[in-house]
Every structure is written in structure tokens, then in C-alpha cells.
Amino acid sequence: MEIWIVILVIAAIFTAIMVYLIINTPIFTVQEQQAVIIERLGKFNRVLEPGMHFMWPFIERKRRFTQGGIEVDFVDQRERTVDLPAQTVITRDKVQLEVDSIAYYQIAEPEKSVYGVDDVIGAVNQLIRTVLRDVIGDTELEQLLSGREKINQRLKEQVSNASGDWGISIRRVELQAVTPPASYAEAMRKVSEAELTRRAAITEAEGKKDAAILEAEGEAEKINRVYKAIHDGNPNEELLRIKYLEALEKIADGNATKVFMPFPTNPGSGSGPDFSFNQAIGMAAGFDAYASGPQAPTPVPPPQQQASQTEDRTTPIVKPENEQHSGQTRPKKVVRRVVRRVPKKSSGSPEANKS
CATH class of the missing domain: 3.30.479.30 (Band 7 domain)
Structure with a gap:
């Protein structure tokens, strides 16, 4: 009988303890972006992440600490x-x-x-x-x-x-x-303005430099294309002489009272800058004038054409008489006629024609 009483007392005590533990067992939830530090018997045990958790009573507890001057038991992450x-x-x-x-x-x-x-x-x-x-x-x-x-x-x-x-x-x-x-406000403002001015000057200078480079490259390309076009066209000496005479005509049409000719006034030999004005005109007209000195010009054989007698064909270079220009009398310009003689057509041999 006494044994049963002791057993009942022990069972009642155990039941009371279990009920107490169940009632007082800390069950809690950790919120999102939070963490809880759990200590067991005063030592760090684990970190609780967001969710539902429990801890053992008497031996475990939440760590409390100060954050921003406030004591809390969770870490805000x-x-x-x-x-x-x-x-x-x-x-x-x-x-x-x-x-x-x-x-x-x-x-x-x-x-x-x-x-x-x-x-x-x-x-x-x-x-x-x-x-x-x-x-x-x-x-x-x-x-x-x-x-x-x-x-x-x-x-x-x-x-x-x-x-x-x-x-x-x-x-x-x-x-x-x-x-x-x-x-320092005014000094800073001046420094800022000076810096902006310096950058603007640098930008402008770089722009001018780039423009000059592009212009030079364009001019070089232009010269190269002209040079290539001239050589691709294969110009002959007759074409150069005609262009030379055209340039002289433009010079003569000016208002200047004196013209410095870019070649000697006396007949010479050869071509280029050494031939004279008479030579240039004669060559342009079809004669190899003054090719080897001041002898009579050798005619160039003309194309075949129907002619019964020798014809005189003159190509006048018309120049105006004395002109008044700026109160001064301009000297008369030289008027020369270049005569190209066309021989009669004959059926004889070259020797007979020559004689």
C-alpha cells in the first residue's frame, strides 16, 4: 500500500513537471530579415534564421544586446x-x-x-x-x-x-x-571659370588642328589625282605647247603695261623653257621653227586635200593698237602672222616634188 502511494506521488510530480515544461517551453517565431542568437549555459550555441523555433527551458536563452542605444534580443539584418x-x-x-x-x-x-x-x-x-x-x-x-x-x-x-x-x-x-x-567661394568660382576657359581653348585648338590636317590631306589628294590624270592621259609635246600658248594669251589680255616673258627673246634650240616666242607660235602652227637655228622653217606635210594651187593660209594674232590705260600709253603689241604653205598636189615621185 505504501509503495503504491509513493509511486502515485512520483507520477504526479513528474506529470506536474511535464505540464510545466509544456506550458513554459519557449516557442517563438523569428521574422524575415532578423536573426536570434541562442546561448546554452551562457555559451554561444546557434543562430536562428527566420521561421518557428523553440529552445530548452532553464539551459537556453536568447542573447540580449544593445543596438543603437536600445536593448534588443534579435539582430536586424x-x-x-x-x-x-x-x-x-x-x-x-x-x-x-x-x-x-x-x-x-x-x-x-x-x-x-x-x-x-x-x-x-x-x-x-x-x-x-x-x-x-x-x-x-x-x-x-x-x-x-x-x-x-x-x-x-x-x-x-x-x-x-x-x-x-x-x-x-x-x-x-x-x-x-x-x-x-x-x-573661398569667389576664389573657387574664378578657378572653375579658368578651368572651363582652358578646356574650351584646348577643344578649339584641337578642332583647328584637325581641320588643317583634313584640308592638307584633301589638297594632297587633289594634287595626286591631277598628277595621275595627266599621266594617265599621256600628254604629248604638241598639247603642252598649245596649253603654253593659251597661258600666254591670258597674260597678254591683262592690264599690265609690261609683261616679263618666261623664256628668252632670241630664238634658241630645243624645247621647254629655252624655246622662243617665235618657236612656240611656229610649233603650234605646224612648223618645227628654229629647231636648229634661224634657218627657214620646214613645213609639216598636211593631210591630203583637193587643191590646184598653193594657198596662203594665215592665222592672225590680233592685238589692239595703242590703248590708254591709267593715263599712260601702252606700247603696241607685236603682231605676227604665221604662214603655212600648202604645196600643190602632184602625182609625181617624191624626188620630183622635192625639186
Whole structure:
């Protein structure tokens, strides 16, 4: 009888304990973008991800810590923003500035963020302010104003290196506003205007250079094409003589009272610049005039044509008489006639014709 009483008492106690454990067993839910640190007997045990969980009573508990000055029992893993108030910094060239900055970070490893630093949010805030003073203190004002992207990159790298043991990921650190003293505002404006003027001058000079290069290339191409066309056309000496006479005609039609001829006035021998005016006219008319001295010209055989007697064909070069020009009397221009004699057509032998 006494044994049964002892057994019933033990069963009742066990049942009461089980009911107590069931009632008081902590069952909870971890929200999205959150994490919970579980300690067993005061030692880190595990990190609970989003979902429903339970922990053993008496031996396990949630780790509580301070975050942003508030004591919490979960880690917020959403991206956070640290908007730092404006602070006074001094550049390397001794210019005092007011700088406003902002940082974006996210807790990537909850365990390190809880055990690695006390109040990770406050620590990040102070770290960014310290790094900002160091980076700007090693930078000149002109570099700070013109290379803000590089400054932001340096800030991010240094903050990431310093907070590597805190379990956070620095997304970006940016300078929002840089306010120099009023005394530097006008100087900065002049510097900016001078820089814009310099860039405009460089751009204009490069444009002129490119235009000159293109013009020179076009002129060279033009010369090459003309040269190629002349050689492809295979010009003969008679064509060159005609063009030479046409040029002389244009010179004679001018208003100048004196004309310097580009060849000697006395008959010479050969062709090119050494032949005289008479030679040029004779050659253009069909005679090899003065080819070997001032002897009688040798006629060029004309094409076959019906003629009963020798005909005189004259090609006059008409020049006006004395003209009044600018109050002066222009000298008479030389009028020459070139006579080409056409021999009678005969049926005899070449020797008879020659005689």
C-alpha cells in the first residue's frame, strides 16, 4: 500500500513537471530579415534564421544586446543608413570645411555583430566620422571638389577594413555636401571659370588642328589625282605647247603695261623653257621653227586635200593698237602672222616634188 502511494506521488510530480515544461517551453517565431542568437549555459550555441523555433527551458536563452542605444534580443539584418551630421574638417592645404556625409551598411554575420563590438550602430557612426577626418585631412581642396568619387571610394575601403571583425558589410559611404568658408567661394568660382576657359581653348585648338590636317590631306589628294590624270592621259609635246600658248594669251589680255616673258627673246634650240616666242607660235602652227637655228622653217606635210594651187593660209594674232590705260600709253603689241604653205598636189615621185 505504501509503495503504491509513493509511486502515485512520483507520477504526479513528474506529470506536474511535464505540464510545466509544456506550458513554459519557449516557442517563438523569428521574422524575415532578423536573426536570434541562442546561448546554452551562457555559451554561444546557434543562430536562428527566420521561421518557428523553440529552445530548452532553464539551459537556453536568447542573447540580449544593445543596438543603437536600445536593448534588443534579435539582430536586424536589413540595410541601414547612418546619416552623419555636418562636422568641421581641415584639408591638407589648411582649408577648413563643413562636411556632411552618409553611409549605408548591412549586418552580414549576426554572431560577430553581437560579440565583436558593443552597439554596432554607434561604433559604425564613430568609425565613419574618424575615417572621414583622416581622408579629408590627407586631401587638398581642389582634389576634394573635383574628385569626389575617388574620395567616396577611399572612405568605403577604409571603413570596410576597420570594421572587418564586426560582421557588417559597408555598401557605400558618400559625401553629401562640402561647404567651404565664404572667403573661398569667389576664389573657387574664378578657378572653375579658368578651368572651363582652358578646356574650351584646348577643344578649339584641337578642332583647328584637325581641320588643317583634313584640308592638307584633301589638297594632297587633289594634287595626286591631277598628277595621275595627266599621266594617265599621256600628254604629248604638241598639247603642252598649245596649253603654253593659251597661258600666254591670258597674260597678254591683262592690264599690265609690261609683261616679263618666261623664256628668252632670241630664238634658241630645243624645247621647254629655252624655246622662243617665235618657236612656240611656229610649233603650234605646224612648223618645227628654229629647231636648229634661224634657218627657214620646214613645213609639216598636211593631210591630203583637193587643191590646184598653193594657198596662203594665215592665222592672225590680233592685238589692239595703242590703248590708254591709267593715263599712260601702252606700247603696241607685236603682231605676227604665221604662214603655212600648202604645196600643190602632184602625182609625181617624191624626188620630183622635192625639186
